Every structure is written in C-alpha cells, then in structure tokens.
Amino acid sequence: MLQGWGDEILRGLGMTLLVGGCAMVLAIVMGLLGAWAKLSRSAVARGAATLYTTVVRGVPELLLILIVYYGTPTAIQSLASSFGHDIRVDFNPFVAGVSTIGVIYGAFATEVFRGAFLALDKGQAEAARAVGMSRTLAFRRVVLPQVWRFALPGLGNLWLVLIKATALISVIQLTELLRWSDIAARNTREPFTFFFVAACLYLLITLVSQLALQRAEAWANRGIRRG
C-alpha cells in the first residue's frame, strides 16, 4: 500500500501518538504544579508561575523547540568548558520534543487546573478535613477526583491542540508521522498524496479523541445529577 510506504507511515503514526501521550502526561504534571503555585500563598511561587505562563505563551512553539533542542547542548558544553572539560553533547530529538511540547502545554494546563480548583466548592476540602482526613488524603480522595471532572473538557481541548503541535517536532528530525510522510513524498515524488494521507491520519486522531473524550466526560460525570 502507498508504494510500500504504508508501514513507515503507520510507524510514524505510532511515534506521533507516543510523543503526544508522553508530552500530555508531562503537561498535566506541569499544569498541576503550576496551578498549585498560582494558588499558593507564597508570592515567589505565584510570581514564578506567572512568569512561566507569560513567557511560554508569548513565544512561538517552533522557536521554543529550536531553543531547547539546539540551546541545551550548547549550554551544557559551555558550562563544562568553564570547568575545564571539553565534551560534546547531542540531544535526543524524542526527549527534546516531549519536554518542549510538555512544558509549553503545561502552561495552558496550568490555567485549566487553576480554573478547576477554583470551581470546586471550598466546603468539600473543609468537610474532608473535618472528618479527620489529613491534607494529602483529603487532596487525593476528595479534591483531585472532583477537580478532574471540572478539568476534563479543558484538558480534552488541550490534547487536540497538543497532538497537532507534535508535527513541529519533525523539524528536529524525529521520525514521527509528518517526518515519514516527508521522506516518502521526497522518494516517490508524490508530495500531495503523502501529505494528504498524513492530514487524514491527523483528522482520524482528532475524531477518535473526540469520541473518547465524550465517553470520558460521561464517565467522570457519573453520579452527578443534571438539571
């Protein structure tokens, strides 16, 4: 199929989903940390979180990917040379891609979680404390499961944008869906065919994700009365 490029394209699709999945996990962790910092009483934590979201959302993703991918080895090398060591560092494009995309979307996840934490009635955490739960247990058993429900629509939206952003990692030579389509397009001289196939696969990811999200939201809202 596709002049023998079908399996490479599929492998690229798998890589796209893997990069997207790992970046999403990182984004959720960064988002929870960011929301916690933004809602904390410490002015330093709030300032750091605001700086993080302001910078990340004001600079194009492509530029951030280039800074991380080309900048990190340079930084490590110049740091090492200032201590008198001469080393060469190469950055793995997978790690560079996942960390950059994860950190960028972590800034958006911060706002999603912040809204979700604010949407949760304070009485919930207070009641959990009143029945004798420790702060961590109350957070784990009472706050987080409910915050999750409020955050789900925002996180779903974030995932749909994030998975499209992974296409940018093809610029740093990670062989994901777009990179394989590009290689196939150059070899077969049928660029339109292969980029169109890639576009359709991204659409497929979007469609399947939307269906999965509907089910996840229904599941998260089970036991909640409507109306």
Added chain:
Amino acid sequence: MDLDFQALAEGLPRRPVDLAVIVESLPQMLDGLLLTLELTLLSLAIGFAASIGLALLRIQRNPLLWMPVYGFVFFFRGTPLLVQIFLVYYGSGQFRFELMDLGLWTWFRDAYFCAVFTLTLNTAAYTTEILRGAIRAVPYGEVEAARACGMSGALLYRRIILPKAFRFALPAYSNEVVFLFQATSLVSIITLMDLTGVARTLVSQTFDVYEIYITAGLLYLAVTYAILGLFRRVEDRWSGHLRDPRETPPKRRGPLAGIATPML
C-alpha cells in the same frame, strides 16, 4: 531612524552573554519581524473578510450551503498547520503541469504566496467557527425587535446581528490573532525570512544559539502582549455602555487575563 548598530555594539560585553551579537543582529531581526507582521496582517485581513461570508453560509438550513463550509472548517481545524503548509507548497508540485496549463504555477512556486494562501485559509476556518458561535449568541429578542421595526435581510445583519456578533467574538478573536501571529513562524520552514527564519540563519552563521533565539523570543513576546493590550482597549471601548459609569477607568486585569486555551 538611522542607528549605527555596529558602533553601538562596540564595547558591549561578550561574556557570559554576547550583548554585541544581539545588537549587531537587531537590524536583520527587525526586518524579519516586519515580514512576520506583514504575513500576519495580510492573512488576517483576507481571512476575516472570507470568514464573514463563510459564517453566514454555515448558519443556513440548506445542507448544500452549510455542509461544504463545515467540511472546510473541519479539515483546517483538525490538521496541523505545518501539514497544510506542506500540502500547498510541496503538494502543488505534484500537479505542476495542470497548474501550468491554468497559469497558476508561478503563484504556487512562490513560498510567499503559499504561506499567505495557507495562513489565510487556516485563520478563515477558525474565525468562521468563532463568528458562528457569536452569531448564535445574539439574543433573539433583539432580532425580533429589529424585524418589528421593519428591518429584514441584509439590513438586519448589517445593523443588528453582525455588530453584536463582532462584540461577542472579540475575546476569542484576539486569541486567534495571537495564535496566527505566532503560527507565522512556521513559514521559516519553507525558506521565508520571517523573524524565526532570520534567527535560524543567524544561528547557523554565528552559533550564538541563546543570544539570537532569546532576542527573537523577546520580540515575539513584546508583540504578543502589544496585540493583547490593543484588543483589551477595543473591548473596553465597545463595551463602554455596559459598564457602570461610576466605575471608571475600567477594572485592570492581570497581564494574562485575555489569553485563554488555544481552541481546536
């Protein structure tokens, strides 16, 4: 403004951050920023004009009218912009002879045209969806009141529905403008010398990765927040009649109050 950047750069420290390199590269970077702004404004202007028509088609009951618009919006919002750019810039090569026969090949061979073409279609798709939601949000009582005054058809849209819809659409549209502005950085991949393109070229010549990229990043950051500030002023002005007259000037919000999650 005729500044001698070379002279300015002299005597600046080169360690740990090479300030001289930043100052020397500024003229080229500003040229790049100019192209970035040009691409943004051109695509936004054409895309916005197109999206008004598309949104009006999208809200029709006749499936022959709304279905094609729905498909267009679905495709452009569901695929990465980079794929769309490749599809137009490289993909058109597959139909080279057909395009030559139509006399369109000189256009599609040009990276600048392909960039504007793709960015325009992309922003038109997102803006259509924003406007559709905004038109839906216009209170029906106002439409009925306008009908009762004898307005109908184009006059009703021009005087009542669209002005109201634009006001509703403004917060979401300001996000779209910021995202398109940042998305123009992708045109550097198809050889255009926008701000990112200039930065990449300078880095490959000087190897001053940090100095160059961070300067470019700061320029993007400055324009992004300038755009948001501009939209906030427009928003304040357009909603002036809704504010309590005693409460002036409008309540200040944090620097990020306007920017929301990117929309699919």
